[in-house]
Amino acid sequence: MKLCFMMLTDLSKRFNFMNSTFQMANGYFEKHEKDLHQLSDQIWDNPELAFKEKFAHDLITDFFIEAGIGTVTKNYILDTAFKVEYVTGKERSDSTISESDLPCVAFFSEYDALPGIGHACGHNLIAVVGIASFLKLCSSLKATGTPARVILLGSPAEEGGGGKIKMMNNEALSGVDFSLMGHPSALNCCTSTITQAMEEKRATFHGKNAHGTTPWMGNNALDAAVLAYNNINTLRHWMHPSMRAHGIFTDGGKAPNIIPDRAELLYYFRAPDKKQLKPLLERAEQCFKAGADATGCTVEICEKSEAYDSVIQNPVLGRIYEKHMENMGYQFPPKDEKTFRGSTDMGDVSRAVPAIHPWFLIPCGGAPGHSVPFAKAAKLPQSFKNAMDSAECLAKTALEVLQSKQLFDEMKRSFKETCG
Template sequence: MDVLEKKVVEAVEAVFPDLVRISSAIYDRPELGYEEREAAALLTDFLQDRGFEVEPGVGRVSTAFRASRGSSPAPSVAFLAEYDALPNLGHACGHNLIAAAGIGAGVALASVLPECGGCVRVIGTPAEEMHGGKIRLIEEGCFKGIDAALMFHPSVRNTVVKRTLAMTELRFAFHGKSSHAAAAPELGVNALDAMVLAFSGMNALRQQIPGDGRIHGIITRGGDAPNVIPAFTEARVAVRALERPVMENLIERVKGCIEGAARATGCTFEIETVGPAYEGLMPNRILASIFERKVEALGIPIDDPDPLGYIGSSDIGNVSRVVPAIHPELAICGFESLPHTSGFAVAARSERAETVMKTAAKALALTGLAVLRDVAVRERMAREFQCCRQEGESS
């Protein structure tokens, strides 16, 4: 480690008690997406106290923020902080740790700004779990002028180049006609039959789709009473694939299942898209390899498991399509407690998690330092980004 790197690492150590305090406070008062007022206040107060210029409610999202420090606008590195929780499970995705690592990395990298130049930002990105908050921030231009967007996610494994799936959620409903289910069934039009047929169609469809495709959902309205032919049923399904064109093809085929079920039963139907579409993550390999070297030197070996194994979707995918980004995962527990379970929630407030969060903050800050002070890194990173984008467009 050279002098600047040592300074960055020591700066994380110096604020570590504050990071633990803030991570624990966010954990203890879980707030759902777009309601993270206390978390946003804790994070922005901390950054403001350390010389960051804070813009609360950036992108017209009241619980988002952008905090900046630097003498010149470019080059610019942004650390992303998530801080939303899950209904009933609290911080079972460990976003309290993401937030703490993000502000820790921001403050640490800012401590060497006089030597390396440029700009350090921390962007508070609400509502990752349910509403794709980062997508709104992208649309509002909050990621413009940023050379690299860096974050980590707590996990059950250590990996830096994993992918995520593009995802769209659909809500659909069938309208039929109610009737007495025993006395006059022939006068009814059964919206539940349409729903069952639609799910049967999707189940059959699953056998003929690419391996990375996912179609899954729930029936949210199935009728009101067993002795009444249901006149209205409703469901929500998510459709996913690694690449957006594949996902869009699957959406058309799902719509075919819904239309077919309506036609077979004599129902009418409606389909709408819920929220913005998530893009698949394209981790920037140049940034990923720097992060990997740094985190391994700090004592966390990267497992490099199958990048397509155990993957979900996240709005960081959309960020990775507009700016070079990484979203490495670091283990805070084993596979027996997967994210979005109560076991993972327990792990997210453990001593091990705090140590991992500290190491993540250091490795993120060191990766940011490489971007700010080395024009060759920025060029290689930008080339890789363009190359991936073209591949994505042509697939």
């Protein structure tokens, strides 16, 4: 338990902290709201793929440096990752308590795009939700003198690269008590939304060249890949409806009259969690090998990037966030509506510390993420407004937990029950 909660309990009694604190905290966010809207549009206008997000990285970190807010670390662990840290209320807490003993919350910003369709997952909005949540919470904590440590982590390569996992493996979450981020969607959803575990597999088939007129003199690697592809399609009869397998040919030869000595498949496999994903991966590997064996080829199977686990929404954080969103007029689907969605490296974060990854509505006409209509909606003014509403509720959620030992303990207890 963080030692300074003795003081936080007293502070929570002295402040009707939720509405009054946010009224008092007309500071960092209010001063920079227009800057954040412009920043979101600039990231949208300049889409960058995983681990190549130099423009977005520099844009965000330079914003904080110029504004003089927090301690900024560029190129944090990864070349296009960053960290901004802000400490509040230290002068009111026991001077013997180190900053590492202060309760700590981390927000995440994402800013990588998708090949060919830009910000069709709305990461320009995710970037500014993280920033706005950070600014709003820091202002509120400063207004009340609440001792806490607030961190904003810029995590690259969510789209398949596992930036958060790589950062976690290098202790980016050291000392963090809980974490929050928000994601645009066609609907409002938090604790009832289920993401999936995912692993990306690359299967490279090796055969033997021959002229197209004498195919018996070669071993056709493309045939091996086609058979493997069909094997996985047949595997769908065995797959549970919660599982997914989607793949593409990334190499199928160079010319029609040359028997290909190399072909390649790239697949995403998904299941409700890593435990249930394992048998699917084992069966898929048999499918790849069977295609190679049938054509006299060989196959190399490798994990292309970090495997993702599914998100476990912390029920305490989710309950508080939904309450504040509902107070702003947003409606959530029924709790028994279990919508299966994509995968995110926030899943692994949610299994390391209590976390939520709620969705907030943007006017995309029901279009799914990773589509052109969704990308267009991610730049609409209404989408930015909804993103800022989500950021305010994320900040209010963090503030409630930081100012209540009871909620803090309940959050930790529920995390232990769900994640062990």
